[in-house]
Amino acid sequence: MSPVQPTGAFDAIVVGGGLVGAAIAWGLAREGIAAALLDEGDQAFRAARGNFGLVWIQSKGDNRPEYAHWTRRSAELWPSLANTLAEETGIDVALAQPGGLHFCLSEAEMEERGQMITRMHNQSGGIGARLLDRAEVQDMVPGLGPEVRGASFSPADGHASPLYLLRALHAGFIERGGRYLPNRSVDRIDPAPNAFTVLCGAERFAAPKLVIAAGLGSRRLAPMAGLEVPVDPLRGQIMVTERMQRFLDLPTVFIRQTAEGSVMVGDSHEDVGFDNATTPAIMQDIARRSIATFPALADKQIVRAWGALRVMTPDGFPIYEQSIRYPGAFAASCHSGVTLAGSHALALAPAIAAGTLPPSLDSFNSGRFHVSAA
Amino acid sequence: MFQRLNPAPTLAVHLDFDGRSIAADTGETVAAALLAAGIGQFRDTPVEGRPRAPYCMMGICFDCLVEIDGVPNRQACMVVVADGMKIRRQHGARDAA
Numbered sequence: 001m002s003p004v005q006p007t008g009a010f011d012a013i014v015v016g017g018g019l020v021g022a023a024i025a026w027g028l029a030r031e032g033i034a035a036a037l038l039d040e041g042d043q044a045f046r047a048a049r050g051n052f053g054l055v056w057i058q059s060k061g062d063n064r065p066e067y068a069h070w071t072r073r074s075a076e077l078w079p080s081l082a083n084t085l086a087e088e089t090g091i092d093v094a095l096a097q098p099g100g101l102h103f104c105l106s107e108a109e110m111e112e113r114g115q116m117i118t119r120m121h122n123q124s125g126g127i128g129a130r131l132l133d134r135a136e137v138q139d140m141v142p143g144l145g146p147e148v149r150g151a152s153f154s155p156a157d158g159h160a161s162p163l164y165l166l167r168a169l170h171a172g173f174i175e176r177g178g179r180y181l182p183n184r185s186v187d188r189i190d191p192a193p194n195a196f197t198v199l200c201g202a203e204r205f206a207a208p209k210l211v212i213a214a215g216l217g218s219r220r221l222a223p224m225a226g227l228e229v230p231v232d233p234l235r236g237q238i239m240v241t242e243r244m245q246r247f248l249d250l251p252t253v254f255i256r257q258t259a260e261g262s263v264m265v266g267d268s269h270e271d272v273g274f275d276n277a278t279t280p281a282i283m284q285d286i287a288r289r290s291i292a293t294f295p296a297l298a299d300k301q302i303v304r305a306w307g308a309l310r311v312m313t314p315d316g317f318p319i320y321e322q323s324i325r326y327p328g329a330f331a332a333s334c335h336s337g338v339t340l341a342g343s344h345a346l347a348l349a350p351a352i353a354a355g356t357l358p359p360s361l362d363s364f365n366s367g368r369f370h371v372s373a374a
Numbered sequence: 375m376f377q378r379l380n381p382a383p384t385l386a387v388h389l390d391f392d393g394r395s396i397a398a399d400t401g402e403t404v405a406a407a408l409l410a411a412g413i414g415q416f417r418d419t420p421v422e423g424r425p426r427a428p429y430c431m432m433g434i435c436f437d438c439l440v441e442i443d444g445v446p447n448r449q450a451c452m453v454v455v456a457d458g459m460k461i462r463r464q465h466g467a468r469d470a471a
Contacts, residue, residue: 143471242447243420247470261420261467296471301447303436 010036010179012209012352013198015186015221018048019162019337020344021213022169027349028211029176036205037173038184038198045216045233045276048337050308051162052238052266053258054251055339058100058129058154062116066363067317068124070343075156077342082160088175091168093160094259100157101137101252103293105147113152129154141248147292151252159251161259162338169345181205186214189224194328196225211352212331215311216274226325228366229333233274233309237282238266240304241297248294255290263297265290269310276307310335313369320348320364322357330357331366376409378402387455392462398455405431405438405450408461416440416450417464439464 014025017039025037057075061068075097082095104110114131121129132140133150140153174180189210190197196210212222218229243261254267268282283305291298311333313319318334330352334340351357383399389407390396398407405428408416415425417439428438431451438450440461446468450461 243467244470245467 007203010034010207013207014211016214023341023344024349026169026173027345029173029178031353036179039182040185041183045309048166053159053162055158057156065124074340074343077346081342085168089168089171093164095160097158099155101151103151104149127156143296145292145295159256191225191326210329222331225329226323227331229331231311234312235270235272237268237307239302241300278305278307319366320361387457390460404453420467
């Protein structure tokens with residue numbers, strides 16, 4: 001096969017075709033930026049293919065008001081993102097924001113969630129989050145197991161299909177004239193202020209703007225453009241049941257029923273390096289918790305299971321920054337590509353297009369990892 | 375429509391499909407037996423109610439789902455026939471309760 005070499009010049013190059021990169025690329029295209037989106041391929045770890053699909057607000061930004069506000073803003077922008085994608089691409093990303101539940105299986109957990117709600121209210125303002133006792137939760141969802149003591153509830157929480165979201169962002173980006181370039185593994189970046197050349201094999205792509213949003217690949221790529229993205233993998237395992245009749249309208253932190261009727265269960269956090277396998281012990285634990293919450297799940301068939309690697313910073317909060325040495329180079333990294341898609345597409349991308357990140361994102365600079373050890 | 379490769383099937387295994395009696399070969403799958411009996415629709419889909427029949431016959435596509443002996447969403451292509459099996463067409467999504 002003779003290699004196609006669409007080596008070319010663009011207004012912006014986004015490295016990373018997952019949810020973060022695709023949301024930014026789509027947002028840039030909306031701003032009239034001629035962008036190229038470089039996507040590595042199947043050998044990449046591709047967190048965007050392994051998402052659970054929550055648009056989750058209630059616990060985000062505990063002791064970090066900037067993150068709470070950024071996440072809440074994303075939830076507010078999400079309906080506009082979903083509607084625009086549906087109009088542009090015909091793809092329904094199945095967004096629903098009916099509020100979300102975090103079930104508590106012990107009194108200690110109830111206590112802890114109650115304290116978190118109060119703390120976050122005091123730090124970041126109220127969002128209507130509250131603690132529900134068992135009777136109140138029973139009014140909202142049927143079939144609870146006897147171990148469920150109650151739940152924390154936030155009316156701002158929701159969920160969406162992460163795979164349809166990824167597909168819609170790609171389709172919308174291409175629809176708006178963006179250049180999607182799959183199977184491009186970036187070997188090198190030659191940086192200069194507002195002038196970047198990205199080398200992929202024999203191809204060279206040039207642009208005055210560069211966005212590194214390559215998930216776990218960002219650790220290697222960011223320093224090439226004067227940026228720093230010290231991310232590590234954190235595995236999560238997910239199981240999916242057969243489709244069944246609707247019984248659960250509200251998303252919860254480890255169980256949600258999709259628009260098609262499947263039930264997704266998950267939420268493990270495992271520090272196991274670059275190993276995205278599934279393991280029986282973790283799957284048993286997830287199944288046990290799911291059945292304790294909804295006993296009727298006990299006889300339902302699991303049809304798929306996978307492990308995927310979250311992209312985690314040392315403190316768990318996102319990184320957004322522009323290179324000081326090479327202005328025009330930006331980095332974006334987070335482990336909540338679905339939740340933050342609204343902000344990435346409709347707030348971050350316009351800021352990158354304008355060339356300056358807003359002061360509200362100052363605290364997400366990687367400089368925070370360089371506290372001097374005085 | 376479909377014909378068995380085995381030129382001399384036993385037809386010794388008796389199945390019930392939605393009240394209809396079907397004779398199956400020993401060792402074949404439920405999907406093979408139903409197709410050989412001329413049954414073209416195994417289920418309709420949960421979201422849009424569209425008719426479905428086996429596609430891959432090797433456990434991947436989940437289009438051959440039927441209810442077998444009271445258990446919904448069984449993959450007909452992965453289950454070997456047994457005498458007296460009661461099989462029902464799968465209509466939409468299974469119950470959640």
